[in-house]
Amino acid sequence: GDSVTQMEGPVTLSEEAFLTINCTYTATGYPSLFWYVQYPGEGLQLLLKATKADDKGSNKGFEATYRKETTSFHLEKGSVQVSDSAVYFCALQGAQKLVFGQGTRLTINP
Amino acid sequence: SQTIHQWPATLVQPVGSPLSLECTVEGTSNPNLYWYRQAAGRGLQLLFYSVGIGQISSEVPQNLSASRPQDRQFILSSKKLLLSDSGFYLCAWSVHKAGEAFFGQGTRLTVV
Numbered sequence: 237g238d239s240v241t242q243m244e245g246p247v248t249l250s251e252e253a254f255l256t257i258n259c260t261y262t263a264t265g266y267p268s269l270f271w272y273v274q275y276p277g278e279g280l281q282l283l284l285k286a287t288k289a290d291d292k293g294s295n296k297g298f299e300a301t302y303r304k305e306t307t308s309f310h311l312e313k314g315s316v317q318v319s320d321s322a323v324y325f326c327a328l329q330g331a332q333k334l335v336f337g338q339g340t341r342l343t344i345n346p
Numbered sequence: 347s348q349t350i351h352q353w354p355a356t357l358v359q360p361v362g363s364p365l366s367l368e369c370t371v372e373g374t375s376n377p378n379l380y381w382y383r384q385a386a387g388r389g390l391q392l393l394f395y396s397v398g399i400g401q402i403s404s405e406v407p408q409n410l411s412a413s414r415p416q417d418r419q420f421i422l423s424s425k426k427l428l429l430s431d432s433g434f435y436l437c438a439w440s441v442h443k444a445g446e447a448f449f450g451q452g453t454r455l456t457v458v
Binding site: 242270279281282325327333334335336337339 | 389390397445449
């Protein structure tokens with residue numbers, strides 16, 4: 237069945253460091269891919285998405301490219317900030333259901 | 347605009363008692379509806395999803411059940427709660443495959 241595997245956390249970086257959070261997926265057909273973010277004390281919200289192969293989603297300096305050949309959707313940011321500290325979830329939307337990875341807790345130190 | 351209501355926000359229930367969590371969506375028709383559980387320090391586990399009235403798909407065998415009596419109403423139930431049912435339960439909806447999913451505020455269930 238459909239599944240998402242995320243890089244295990246927690247991840248701790250210094251401000252202005254480069255960030256990569258790995259995400260790979262298994263799915264039948266052609267799913268849409270998403271990154272959601274959960275800031276401390278808040279609910280989940282969409283960060284970015286890509287709906288077909290080679291699409292690049294971007295928002296708030298974060299980027300992720302839908303790679304069909306490697307079944308991956310890695311999240312990247314060139315220079316992180318303290319305000320980026322949160323839990324990040326990779327997700328795929330198949331024909332019917334929305335499946336999430338286990339989440340990666342990111343902490344950015346000043 | 348679309349909104350999602352989930353209640354109650356917090357619930358403490360004794361082992362063996364029944365459970366009913368309700369989720370309603372406003373401002374959209376025929377949404378896909380989902381129940382997730384988020385255990386402490388862990389990810390989002392999909393429990394049930396529904397693509398239409400009376401259509402429920404279960405992802406994980408467990409002590410819970412779900413029902414969709416109306417287009418925009420999704421209910422999570424249990425006849426007898428277990429300690430292991432404790433967790434943070436989230437309801438969500440989406441309109442179509444490529445659409446964003448919107449989450450309720452969640453219910454923190456503690457079984458004692």
